[in-house]
Amino acid sequence: MTDLGNVFIRGVVGFIVLFILARIMGKKHITDMTYYEYIVGIAIGSIAAELTFSPHVRMSNFLFGMIIWAIFPMVLSKLELKSFRFRSLSEGEPTVLIENGNILEENLKKENLTVDELMxxxxxxxxxxxxxxxxxxxxxxxxxxxxxxxxxxxxxPKDAGLVIELDHSPQIVMIDGNVLEKSLQDYGYTKEWLLAEVTKQGAKRFEDVFLAQIDSKGNVYVDLYNDQQSNMPEVKQKLLMAANIKQLQADLIQISMQVTDAKTKEQFKAHAKQMDQLFHELSAHMVETSST
Incomplete structure (x- = not known):
């Protein structure tokens, strides 16, 4: 038998033996890995170490052995996709440890898991x-x-019976002073609206903005190239005040959506409109302050 044939047979036998041993050891020893990943990691690492310290063995044998161990899990993964029975045999089944508030002692023993490890x-x-x-x-x-x-x-909120507006993934709408118009249009906003929003946060033009992100509720995060001004205590205080006003407006709108009385609903909407006007006035004052 040739050297490569001998390596192949040894590789097959080694894979089977390690796989059986890994199954016997139980799932707790292979946390966050499949049995294949566990034993292949051990085997390839050992082969690489042997390659380093055994110069008398032909390098082609080591490389062939590594290839064999890399191919095994790929082939078996394909078999698992085709056969549920084979998948159950190779990967095992989930084990219930606690059911209806009761610890299943026999299943703990089956997985070689102590109470301390469970805790x-x-x-x-x-x-x-x-x-x-x-x-x-x-x-x-x-x-x-x-x-x-x-x-x-x-x-x-679902448990409390509240109707909450669904939030979606935020979008980057500006990078290096450039407006990503497609991302902006996906949320239904214009460049003019975006310019007004970044202006409220200290920018005089798009070129002053390093990064801008918008969420599904229209809130805009802006990072300027010149962060010195936005980090001033006075500016920080005004930004915090503006954020609180915006949050209060959102809360009022949310409450107006939940109440059923028409008169009360209109009152909440009117207060929300006043908060919006106050927010714009404060933003305009901040822009005037930053320009002086």
């Missing part, structure tokens, strides 16, 4: 009390997913 995983998921945990599952990757009981989960 570490739970604390990493902000679950410090076992009484707060509804269920916990060790995934195929070795990570543990935790679902808390309903009475200790954070209250969401």
């Amino acid at each position: 570490i995983h739970l604390r990493q998921k902000d679950a410090f009390k076992l009484d707060d945990v509804e269920s916990a599952v060790m995934e195929k990757s070795g990570l543990i997913s935790v679902m808390k009981k309903s009475n200790v989960q954070p209250l969401t």
